[in-house]
Every structure is written in C-alpha cells, then in structure tokens.
Amino acid sequence: MVNGLIFDIKRYAVHDGPGIRTTVFLKGCPLRCWWCHNPEGISQEKSLMFFEYKCMRCKTCAGICPSGAISFENGVHYIDRSRCNNCGLCSEACPTEALRHAGQTITVEELLKEIEKDVLLYDNSGGGVTFSGGEPLMQHEFLEEALVECKKRDIHTALDTSGYAPERIFSSVVDYVDVFLYDLKLADEEEHRKYTGVSNNLIKENLRMLAGRGRGRDVILRFPVIPGITDTQKNVDGLVEFISTLKGINEIDLLPFHDISEKYCRLGIEYKMPVRQAPPQQKLMQIKERFETIGLYVKV
Ligand code: SF4
Ligand code: SF4
Structure with a gap:
C-alpha cells in the first residue's frame, strides 16, 4: 500500500x-x-500558507522555527522560504491558523x-x-x-x-x-x-x-x-x-x-x-x- x-x-x-x-x-x-x-x-510536498488577516503578531512561530525562517520587521511578518525545511512546527503552534500547511x-x-x-x-x-x-x-x-x-x-x-x-x-x-x-x-x-x-x-x-x-x-x-x-x-x-x-x-x-x-x-x-x-x-x-x-x- x-x-x-x-x-x-x-x-x-x-x-x-x-x-x-x-x-x-x-x-x-x-x-x-x-x-x-x-x-x-x-x-x-506540503506547502506552507500564510493568511495575513488571521495573524495577531504573537511571534510564536518565529520563536519555534528551528531554521530562523520567520522574522518580524516593523510589525510585518516575513517568511524566508529559502530557509524553510517544511518541518511544520510553526503551523502546529500558530494559535489562529494564520500559518497552515496544505498537504x-x-x-x-x-x-x-x-x-x-x-x-x-x-x-x-x-x-x-x-x-x-x-x-x-x-x-x-x-x-x-x-x-x-x-x-x-x-x-x-x-x-x-x-x-x-x-x-x-x-x-x-x-x-x-x-x-x-x-x-x-x-x-x-x-x-x-x-x-x-x-x-x-x-x-x-x-x-x-x-x-x-x-x-x-x-x-x-x-x-x-x-x-x-x-x-x-x-x-x-x-x-x-x-x-x-x-x-x-x-x-x-x-x-x-x-x-x-x-x-x-x-x-x-x-x-x-x-x-x-x-x-x-x-x-x-x-x-x-x-x-x-x-x-x-x-x-x-
Ligand atoms: S504564530 Fe500565527 S498568529 Fe502568531 S505571529 Fe505567527 S502566524 Fe501570526
Ligand atoms: S515549516 Fe518549519 S522551517 Fe518552515 S517556517 Fe515553519 S517552523 Fe520554520
């Protein structure tokens, strides 16, 4: 199977x-x-999606990301996708489902x-x-x-x-x-x-x-x-x-x-x-x- x-x-x-x-x-x-x-x-592979309107800028994702792929600048949420290895930790931890893995x-x-x-x-x-x-x-x-x-x-x-x-x-x-x-x-x-x-x-x-x-x-x-x-x-x-x-x-x-x-x-x-x-x-x-x-x- x-x-x-x-x-x-x-x-x-x-x-x-x-x-x-x-x-x-x-x-x-x-x-x-x-x-x-x-x-x-x-x-x-699974695809990381970011729904900006759901994000409350709690920064949980940035704290949990082992690759340092997520950062904030002047309150704006950035994802450096070249650093992301799709581990899924951020979407699991995000309290509002602003980050979601399709797959x-x-x-x-x-x-x-x-x-x-x-x-x-x-x-x-x-x-x-x-x-x-x-x-x-x-x-x-x-x-x-x-x-x-x-x-x-x-x-x-x-x-x-x-x-x-x-x-x-x-x-x-x-x-x-x-x-x-x-x-x-x-x-x-x-x-x-x-x-x-x-x-x-x-x-x-x-x-x-x-x-x-x-x-x-x-x-x-x-x-x-x-x-x-x-x-x-x-x-x-x-x-x-x-x-x-x-x-x-x-x-x-x-x-x-x-x-x-x-x-x-x-x-x-x-x-x-x-x-x-x-x-x-x-x-x-x-x-x-x-x-x-x-x-x-x-x-x-
Ligand atoms: S964990 Fe979710 S709600 Fe919090 S900053 Fe990251 S994307 Fe936004
Ligand atoms: S999937 Fe993993 S590596 Fe990619 S941004 Fe989220 S926590 Fe970081």
Missing part, C-alpha cells in the same frame, strides 16, 4: 463530473500554468472511509468520487489503488487530469475511470510550453489513445478561457481542428479565468498572469459557438 499526499477533500461538489461528488485533491503537478487555480497543489498524508483505507461517508448521496444523484489536483497521475500508484477500491465498492469515478503523463502510466488507470475531465489548453506546442512549462504532445497522444479505445464518449473536455492566452481565435480554431479528429467526444466545459493572486501571495510564489479581469460573457459566447460548429455540447 502506498500513502498519498492530498490537500483537500471537497464534499457536495457539483461541477466535477456527474451528480453530487466528493472531490479529492492530490498534491503535485508537472505543469506550471500561469493561471493555475490550485497553486497549493503544485508542489509534491496531508493519507492511506487508501483512510481515504475510502472518507469517500464512503457519502455513498447514499452518490447513489441518489448519480454522483461519485472525482480525483483532482494538482495532477493526480503524479501519484499514480496511490491513485490506481484508490480507484480499484472505489470500483470494488461500485462507486462511480472521475479523473480530472491535464493528460500529461507517460502513456504507460495513463493506461494503467484507464479501466478504473468512468469519466475523464480532460483539460485542453493550447493547440500550439510552443505556446503550450511557454504558458504551462511543458509540451502538449503527451496530452494529445493520451487523448487520441482514449478516443482510439472507444472511450471518447467518457471524456468531458475542459477548456480554461484565459484572456489573451487561450481565448484567441487562432487557438480556439486549432483546438477545434484537433478535437474534430477524435471519435466519440461530444462535450466541452468552458472554465472562465478568475483572479486568485491572493492565493499566490499566501504561498509566496510568483503570479505571472498579466491580466486580472475575467473574460467577458460575449467572448465566452463566441467560443461556445465555435465549438458548437463541430457538434460539441458546450457548458459555460
């Missing part, structure tokens, strides 16, 4: 696949999308206990469990074991994935997944590298593989609408061209950008997005209509 590292379990989720679901967020992602909405899921080690057995609490809800709503992240395939052994246990219990499973994993790893979970929530971001490889840090070749190959195995009907594509980056006519046309070569896929969800710069501040990581505004409704409608031209059902 392999342990997993998760950073959240969201109950009563209604946007992560069919019915009412429990979404499990796994740590670790090989992509570095500029707009990532779950930056606390990127690192494969919890969990066994498959413990996770299944959490998932099973809502079995009645899944049965009544046609829901189930969704594995998200981060990129869940970064912890593929844990993911596979958890999926197998879900299937033994007849629990519906969804995988929210970037599709970025070696084909051997991707294939190892395919038979235990009922629905794939599959991200498609940028059609052009160079653009994909620029804005996500990786090529899109594997992502396209794994999607072709799914469609080739007759699983296209189990795929719901997800398209993050990122102003000035993914929402261009050229990119949408490129994706339309690619998707139209795949058999069986008939749904795409548009995920409009929203500003989450504050989360990046809490984690002490750079937020690269040059814009902060959500895409206008008119732009979403234009994109919707373009995807509809190849027969896709488009959810906004």
Whole structure:
C-alpha cells in the first residue's frame, strides 16, 4: 500500500463530473500554468500558507522555527522560504491558523472511509468520487489503488487530469475511470510550453489513445478561457481542428479565468498572469459557438 499526499477533500461538489461528488485533491503537478487555480497543489510536498488577516503578531512561530525562517520587521511578518525545511512546527503552534500547511498524508483505507461517508448521496444523484489536483497521475500508484477500491465498492469515478503523463502510466488507470475531465489548453506546442512549462504532445497522444479505445464518449473536455492566452481565435480554431479528429467526444466545459493572486501571495510564489479581469460573457459566447460548429455540447 502506498500513502498519498492530498490537500483537500471537497464534499457536495457539483461541477466535477456527474451528480453530487466528493472531490479529492492530490498534491503535485508537472505543469506550471500561469493561471493555475490550485497553486497549493503544485508542489509534491506540503506547502506552507500564510493568511495575513488571521495573524495577531504573537511571534510564536518565529520563536519555534528551528531554521530562523520567520522574522518580524516593523510589525510585518516575513517568511524566508529559502530557509524553510517544511518541518511544520510553526503551523502546529500558530494559535489562529494564520500559518497552515496544505498537504496531508493519507492511506487508501483512510481515504475510502472518507469517500464512503457519502455513498447514499452518490447513489441518489448519480454522483461519485472525482480525483483532482494538482495532477493526480503524479501519484499514480496511490491513485490506481484508490480507484480499484472505489470500483470494488461500485462507486462511480472521475479523473480530472491535464493528460500529461507517460502513456504507460495513463493506461494503467484507464479501466478504473468512468469519466475523464480532460483539460485542453493550447493547440500550439510552443505556446503550450511557454504558458504551462511543458509540451502538449503527451496530452494529445493520451487523448487520441482514449478516443482510439472507444472511450471518447467518457471524456468531458475542459477548456480554461484565459484572456489573451487561450481565448484567441487562432487557438480556439486549432483546438477545434484537433478535437474534430477524435471519435466519440461530444462535450466541452468552458472554465472562465478568475483572479486568485491572493492565493499566490499566501504561498509566496510568483503570479505571472498579466491580466486580472475575467473574460467577458460575449467572448465566452463566441467560443461556445465555435465549438458548437463541430457538434460539441458546450457548458459555460
Ligand atoms: S504564530 Fe500565527 S498568529 Fe502568531 S505571529 Fe505567527 S502566524 Fe501570526
Ligand atoms: S515549516 Fe518549519 S522551517 Fe518552515 S517556517 Fe515553519 S517552523 Fe520554520
């Protein structure tokens, strides 16, 4: 049995696949999308978050930190993350939870206990469990074991994935997944590298593989609408061209950008997005209509 590292379990989720679901967020992602909405899921280790509004400047954390990573200057709380070794002492000692570590080690057995609490809800709503992240395939052994246990219990499973994993790893979970929530971001490889840090070749190959195995009907594509980056006519046309070569896929969800710069501040990581505004409704409608031209059902 392999342990997993998760950073959240969201109950009563209604946007992560069919019915009412429990979404499990796994740590670790090989992509570095500029707009990532779950930056606390990127690192494969626990992530220290600082919620300034909760801090009462008691300095307990500075006193307990063995690395001298926390200091105060003129009443301002500083974390020198280059000195932090993630020992967790500060977040354990903080009386107000102003410091919190995102990341919890969990066994498959413990996770299944959490998932099973809502079995009645899944049965009544046609829901189930969704594995998200981060990129869940970064912890593929844990993911596979958890999926197998879900299937033994007849629990519906969804995988929210970037599709970025070696084909051997991707294939190892395919038979235990009922629905794939599959991200498609940028059609052009160079653009994909620029804005996500990786090529899109594997992502396209794994999607072709799914469609080739007759699983296209189990795929719901997800398209993050990122102003000035993914929402261009050229990119949408490129994706339309690619998707139209795949058999069986008939749904795409548009995920409009929203500003989450504050989360990046809490984690002490750079937020690269040059814009902060959500895409206008008119732009979403234009994109919707373009995807509809190849027969896709488009959810906004
Ligand atoms: S222990 Fe918590 S409340 Fe006290 S100074 Fe540190 S972060 Fe702020
Ligand atoms: S996690 Fe440990 S090393 Fe890092 S700031 Fe907190 S107490 Fe210091």
